[in-house]
Each structure stands twice: as structure tokens, then as C-alpha cells.
Amino acid sequence: MTIPYGRQDINEQDIQAVVDVLKSDWLTQGPTIPRFEEAVASHCGGKYAIAVTNATSALHIACLALGVGPGDVVWTSPNTFVASSNCALYCGATVDFVDIDARTYNMSVEKLREKLVLAESKGRLPKVVIPVHFAGQSCEMREIKALADQYGFRIIEDASHAIGGRYLGEPVGNCRYSDIVIFSFHPVKIITTAEGGMAVTNNPELDVRLRLFRSHGITRDTELMVGKSAGAWDYEQIALGYNYRMTDIHAALGVSQMNRLEEFCERRRALAARYNEALKDLPIGLPWQHPDTESSFHLYPIRCLGSNASDGRRAVFDKLRAVDIIVNVHYRPVHTQPYYQKLGFAVGDFPVAEQFYSQAISIPMFAALSDDSAITVINAISSAVRG
Ligand SMILES: *Cc1c(COP(=O)(O)O)cnc(C)c1O
Numbered sequence: 001m002t003i004p005y006g007r008q009d010i011n012e013q014d015i016q017a018v019v020d021v022l023k024s025d026w027l028t029q030g031p032t033i034p035r036f037e038e039a040v041a042s043h044c045g046g047k048y049a050i051a052v053t054n055a056t057s058a059l060h061i062a063c064l065a066l067g068v069g070p071g072d073v074v075w076t077s078p079n080t081f082v083a084s085s086n087c088a089l090y091c092g093a094t095v096d097f098v099d100i101d102a103r104t105y106n107m108s109v110e111k112l113r114e115k116l117v118l119a120e121s122k123g124r125l126p127k128v129v130i131p132v133h134f135a136g137q138s139c140e141m142r143e144i145k146a147l148a149d150q151y152g153f154r155i156i157e158d159a160s161h162a163i164g165g166r167y168l169g170e171p172v173g174n175c176r177y178s179d180i181v182i183f184s185f186h187p188v189k190i191i192t193t194a195e196g197g198m199a200v201t202n203n204p205e206l207d208v209r210l211r212l213f214r215s216h217g218i219t220r221d222t223e224l225m226v227g228k229s230a231g232a233w234d235y236e237q238i239a240l241g242y243n244y245r246m247t248d249i250h251a252a253l254g255v256s257q258m259n260r261l262e263e264f265c266e267r268r269r270a271l272a273a274r275y276n277e278a279l280k281d282l283p284i285g286l287p288w289q290h291p292d293t294e295s296s297f298h299l300y301p302i303r304c305l306g307s308n309a310s311d312g313r314r315a316v317f318d319k320l321r322a323v324d325i326i327v328n329v330h331y332r333p334v335h336t337q338p339y340y341q342k343l344g345f346a347v348g349d350f351p352v353a354e355q356f357y358s359q360a361i362s363i364p365m366f367a368a369l370s371d372d373s374a375i376t377v378i379n380a381i382s383s384a385v386r387g
Helices: 012-022 032-044 055-065 083-090 109-122 141-151 204-214 248-258 261-279 313-322 338-342 351-359 371-386
Strands: 048-052 073-076 094-097 128-130 154-158 180-184 197-201 300-304 360-363
Touching: 012 248, 032 048, 032 197, 032 248, 048 055, 048 204, 055 083, 055 154, 055 180, 055 197, 055 204, 073 083, 073 109, 083 094, 083 128, 109 141, 141 154, 197 204, 261 300, 261 371, 300 313, 300 351, 313 360, 313 371, 351 360
Parallel strands: 073 094, 073 128, 128 154, 154 180
Antiparallel strands: 048 197, 180 197, 300 360
16 A cells, blocks of 8 residues: 555545535536635635635736736745746746745745845845745744835745644734735645635735636726626626636535644644654654744655765655655755756755755655554654665
8 A cells, every 4th residue: 555645635525515516506606615715714814815726826816916027026935836936937027036944944034134135235126025834834924024024025925835834823824924825725735625726815905906817807896897887797807817716616625624624734733743753863854843833734844864875865765665655855946947947047046945855855744644654654764764
């Protein structure tokens, strides 16, 4: 039996929720989308939630809603999935990265501060910064927000890994330290809708803009229409938007999964505690937790500290895969991707992210992972790193 690094957990209630929608009058824009939006908004304590096709489209319309366009600069972390930076390129903006903190693997506040000082002197300050809550652990948002106030940039939190996580005692997603927070509901993430994403904001104007960009730039709201409505059939296109709408089928799965969010996160934290204890004496780095955070543990990244071919990352990775433990690596730093190298980035630009990448392995971490499987994983890692 193979053990993946992550997978969904779908129960009979989840299945029934989807079946109910299939038998109902609406498959696309019915009553289930607003129910899912309300479930996410009330969980995180954010005012407005906008459901979309996936986190990638959420990031895209978040940038558009903040007015990102040609000539603008957007910064994010190199230790992320490519979508966190591609969203700025979609808008014609320029992307740059801020190296990570060696302990949290999140965007370093110190490096951000240094880079802002330099950027200000060159007149090239970023319009938007996108911190990424790697593995489910929040970035140091209070400090990043203070810099945003000082230097005048806006913040999109890429919380694709972090629904159910907490920061300074409050849920990730309440937008206390940012303009927009985005979530992903891909099957490996904390909860799933198959494909799916959400943008959350407390700003009513951003809410309007996000909804416009989600659906072709079209509105039926007479308050927003430029001219006078010709009748109940009439709508106006007032911006260039996309079709990024979620379906009611996906939203039904989302509503049902939201009922299980606490249970999922508790299980993930219990597994993390178990790994912390069982792996602590091995020559590997374990995911350090900042005292201000409570991670949702989307990932449990270990670092292989041995430098020999026999105990280095590649060797440990191969040994685990050979016994059907399908570990993975998160992330090859975005700036080392061929597409980004063509944009002018080079290996060596963000050394902390590159060092982390050279050592990292994401070991199995998901709510449905059984205690027996966790023991199998622990034993396999112990024998792999001991050679
Ligand atoms: C998964 C992920 C995304 C993209 O999510 P999709 O829903 O698959 O579009 C973006 N950013 C990060 C950090 C992710 O892990």
C-alpha cells in the first residue's frame, strides 16, 4: 500500500452534499455558492468571501482588484508554487522575490525591510507584496503590515496552505493585516472542492471589484451601471473580467468540508506532534514553529542535514519512494524555473530558499493518515537517514 504525502478525505456526507446539488435546480450559480462563501467568511472572521475556480484565479483577480498592471512591481516568496508570482505576470507587472527566513521558511521580514530601503532609493517600490504561509504556518503579518504602512504597498496573503491556521490567536483569513487573503481547495490542501479557491476581503470596494473580475466584468447592479438599466434582462460590462466562477457542485463539497475543518486541523496537528517527538533525535531538521503562529500543517517538511550521497536529500527521498512512501519536495524556488531564468533571475539570487530546497522533503501529512501509517513513515525515515 502506498502512502502519499497528501490526499483528500471525502466521507458519505460530502458525497451526499454533491448528489443533492446534482438533483437540484442549479448546477452553477445557485444558492450553494453564497453558503460556501458565508461558511468561509464566518470561519475566518473576514467580511466578504468570493468563491472562484481555484487559488490561481483568486490570485489573478486579487492583483487586478488592487490595480496591478504594466509598470508595477509585485514581490513574493521564492519558496512557493509558481501561481503566487505568475498572477502578477498575468497583469503585465514585474515580479521580484524576497528570500526566506531560515527557521520558518516564510518570507523574511528582515530581508523585506532591507529590500524596501534599497527599492525606495531607486524609486522602484512594490505595489503589492504577496507573503505565502508556507506549510500552513502564517508569515509574521504584524511586522509585514507595519512595513506596508510605512512604504505604501498593499498585501495579498497567499494562504493556500493555511485555512484553519491561526496567527496571534486569530484565524488566518480575517484580513487584519492585509487587503485580500486567498485560499486553495485543491485535493492536497486542508479542505477540498476538487478545483476551487476563495478570495476574502474586509473592503467593500475590493469585494465589488473581485466579483466583477470573477464574471466577465459584468454587473446587473443598477448602482454600478454606467447608463440606465433598460429592464430586468439588462446587464453592463464595465470592466474586462474572466469566467472564474465556482460551480454549485464544487461549493456543495466545500460547505460539507468546512464542517470538518476543525477535525482535519486537529488531526494534522496531532500527527505533527507525533512526528516532532519520534524524529527529534535524528540528524534531520524539523519544522520550527514561530510562537505567534498555530499552523494548519498542510505540509510537514523535514530537512536532510547529511551531506553525503548516502544520507543527503536525494538518497533519503529515493529510499522512501522505494518503500512506497510517496514523499515530495516543496518547492523548487520559483526564480530557478526556466521561465523565470529567461526573465533574468539566476541561481544564487535567493540562497536561503535554494538551501532549503536542496534539503527539503515533505513527508506524509493529511487528516486521513492512520496511526499505523504514521508509524510506518517514522520507521522508514529512521532507517533511511541512519543509512
Ligand atoms: C496550491 C497553491 C496555489 C494554487 O492553488 P490552485 O487552487 O491549484 O490554483 C497557489 N499558491 C500556493 C502556495 C499553493 O500551494
